[in-house]
Amino acid sequence: MSFLKKTREGAILILTMSQPETRNAVTGNTAAAEFEQACAEVQADRSIRVVVITGEGPVFSSGGNVKDMQKYFQQQLSPEDIREEYRRGVQRIPRALYNLDVPVIAAVNGPAIGAGCDLTCMCDIRIASEKASFAESFVKVGLVAGDGGAWLLPRAVGLSKASEMAFTGEAVSAQEALACGLVSRVVPAEQLMETALGVARKIAANPGGPLRMTKRLIREGQQQSLESLLEISAAYQAIAHLQPDHHEAVKAFVEKRTPKFS
Template sequence: MNAFLNITREGGIAILTMSQPETRNALTGNTAVEEFVQACADITKDTSIRAVILTAEGPVFSSGGNVKDMLRYQTQQLMPDVIREEYRNGIQRLPKALYNLDVPVIAAINGPAIGAGLDLTCMCDIRIASDKAIFAESFVKVGIVPGDGGAWLLPRAVGASKAAEMAFTGEALTAEQALACGLVSRVVAPDQLMPEALALARKIAANPGAVLRMTKRLLREGERSSLESLLELSAGYQAIAHMTDDHHEAVNAFIEKRPPKFSV
């Protein structure tokens, strides 16, 4: 089987394409988690990357966990402690890597995002959907709970009430319903999905890389910090930002009424 992720570059933008349409880009029973973790580590080290787009090959964004792979728990009669460790050392490494990635991430959702596939979109900062996309927190439909952090991720994307409705019913949302509840920020025609995602990524990548990473870190910390703690962190980051060449260039460009030329 081919690699799960196809990784390409356009300037300061990294494009991660899930490339196993034959499995509907399932996230388990393959090397998906390992590849995501490695890709996030590589992106973190490469300070020339200022934005990431996550999308998929084929008609499905991701079907989430491979249901056929779940049969193994029955046929091999695995004990609960073994299954627990498989989750901790498997799929749960994905949100730790992707959600905590310092670089802004845009999910370009081309088709159904189901179960862990939906949660994968919630690990990203911005979600753009094709009008062919549907979204379902469908774990309950196969008699399991969100094991990948979905119970933490989804309420932060759509609010507690909508997340509870989705998790308790397992029913799918259309792209327009996802837009209405704030799960995605825009819905576009399928042939406009990547052009829209790239245009947005270029706008992001046009800004200073170090400041983008610090800004994302503040947004992440703001989800779990007190205002006082976040203000302290913001003050420290701001002190760093004020001393960067890119800040000096931005101020001079503003005064001189010209476009800034930021470092690569």
């Protein structure tokens, strides 16, 4: 059974995690391979301008499948085997999602636990239902974040809040997530998808090329010096200036009309 359900609304691709019986756990199934494949398809499809990720059922994602973790001691796997399983498994998700050039919105419909919390941090924009909660809960089961959470979460909420969440493992409510900047807005559950799609439509109304380059600049800006980013920005801008969509936007502005992007 497929983990991701894919639907399209024009230039928007909606990815719905659709295994509510496991609370949309991202391990012990094909989630990693499907996220990787979906991201590869998005990268190759220039008609897709924004991706929305949500969960089916009352939970966004419970993260790792704890029941499945019993195999590590039942099968007496070595540390080397487990390390490779993480590399070939769940770590494929942050590599694929975080490096995706297309803007990604997480429509968080319910609890986002452990790797599920980290999955939201792999997205660019997080919109939460009032029923959502977030927990960096690895210590609660005697583990560490094996999916990059120690890198992702501090960049979303800052070092102090990320440390509090990771060291206690306690969940924060949607409103607390809003207060610390983990999400950009909180809406009633029944309005979640329409709100997320409303933001997605505003993004998708813009030309695809500059959107992808803008996201790449934001990603690079988290790691590069200002001087390095200015150089990359100048190069991207040189490309953008020569694109038909820029010419159309300038012409439409002068003519006082809505631009028609390719």
